[in-house]
Amino acid sequence: MDVKTAGRVLDVLNLFAEEQKPLLYSEIAAQMGIPLSSCHGLLKTMVARGYLYEIGKKHGYYPTQKLIHVATLICHSDPLNAVIEPVLARVRDLTGETALLAKLADDKVVYLIVAESKQTIRFSHQPGGFKAVHATSSGKALLSVLSQEERQKWFKAYSGFAAYTDSTLTSREAFDRDLEAGMARGWQRSVGENVEDVMSISLGFRAYEQPFAIVVAGPLSRMLKNEATTGKQLAEVKAMLQAALPSANLTFVGVDSR
Numbered sequence: 001m002d003v004k005t006a007g008r009v010l011d012v013l014n015l016f017a018e019e020q021k022p023l024l025y026s027e028i029a030a031q032m033g034i035p036l037s038s039c040h041g042l043l044k045t046m047v048a049r050g051y052l053y054e055i056g057k058k059h060g061y062y063p064t065q066k067l068i069h070v071a072t073l074i075c076h077s078d079p080l081n082a083v084i085e086p087v088l089a090r091v092r093d094l095t096g097e098t099a100l101l102a103k104l105a106d107d108k109v110v111y112l113i114v115a116e117s118k119q120t121i122r123f124s125h126q127p128g129g130f131k132a133v134h135a136t137s138s139g140k141a142l143l144s145v146l147s148q149e150e151r152q153k154w155f156k157a158y159s160g161f162a163a164y165t166d167s168t169l170t171s172r173e174a175f176d177r178d179l180e181a182g183m184a185r186g187w188q189r190s191v192g193e194n195v196e197d198v199m200s201i202s203l204g205f206r207a208y209e210q211p212f213a214i215v216v217a218g219p220l221s222r223m224l225k226n227e228a229t230t231g232k233q234l235a236e237v238k239a240m241l242q243a244a245l246p247s248a249n250l251t252f253v254g255v256d257s258r
Helices: 005-021 025-032 037-050 068-075 079-095 137-144 148-156 174-186 222-223 226-246
Strands: 050-056 058-061 098-106 108-115 130-132 188-191 198-207 210-219
Touching: 005 037, 005 068, 025 037, 025 058, 037 050, 050 079, 058 108, 079 098, 079 108, 079 210, 079 226, 098 137, 108 137, 130 137, 137 188, 137 198, 137 210, 174 188, 188 210, 198 226, 210 222, 210 226, 222 226
Parallel strands: none
Antiparallel strands: 050 058, 098 108, 098 210, 108 130, 188 198, 198 210
């Protein structure tokens, strides 16, 4: 479900993040594909709430510092970030690759926290970014900790198995076989299925009755070379999570496995 007005506010903020310069309201309306009158009202509301300011009639609008102030306060008090960020930093240092926390967001995977690899060539992603469930190890890991009933219900609303690369699993049957293999192994993998030169390995778990995944992602050749080692290191990650989230009722492969 997408509420139009809320969506437009977020679109305005994302537009400024992309353009990184003041914009006239006519430019904003054109890039967002909305009527001038609707755009003008939206910008005036954001100005009134302190999130935008008008530099000048011919110089456009730009976000105020209120946005970063509010975001900093929110992130500082994020209860999950406080305990998971150190875990991700440890996973990054342990594997040498980018470590991420992922969660299901309706029919997509969303990355919540990112600890980027320190290596020159690395996988890079921003928090809040989305990926397709069927084409990622994170998606497989998230579905792996659902019950069969939950999984079947989830798939009823899934839009389909689009091909992102030649390696993408494009049928439910192929996906289920791969998912079962990952569940038997204890972790899920994606080898060039979403981006050709990227591989990822993911550990699914439930915390507070919600599915999450710890993801390790990097260049395909390097990840393949270190796959066995990374898979073994995920056992250490389980211990880290149990220490970081002692009251979260953690489960890993299958809803009854701890």
